[in-house]
Amino acid sequence: MFYGPGGPYALFAGKDASRALAKMSFEPEDLTSDISGLGPFELDALQDWEYKFMSKYVKVGTVKKTVPVEDGNTASTAAAETSETAPKAPATEEKPREVAAEEVKEKEAAADEGAKES
DSSP: OOSSTTSTTGGGTTSOOHHHHHHTOOOGGGOSSOOTTOOHHHHHHHHHHHHHHHHHSOOOOOOOOOOEEEETTEEEEOOOOOSTTSOSSOTTOSSOHHHHHHHHHHHHHHHHHHHHHO
8 A cells, every 4th residue: 555556655666765765765866776875874774674674574576776788789678577586685786785884984984084184
């Protein structure tokens, strides 16, 4: 009822909306798996959403990242896969979330140090 057609959260259905969840955003530009540039609080919020969903819903599939595939002179895109035979880890997640969060913290600390030196 919430995520189905016409529901208040229908915009999240069938896509990796990690950025929107982390930012608590309903903006169309945030409906993406791109979590680059998020701060530690946003990454923690995203982790909280993951735990909440895992405890409340049964996993029925995985949203795979759509990537261009070269077919000679034409380009096509890989389709989203939602079968139970999907890989257990999302294809969009190249590193464990904790590692990605730590890298973001390190980059922010380095940027702060650079600003202080200027």
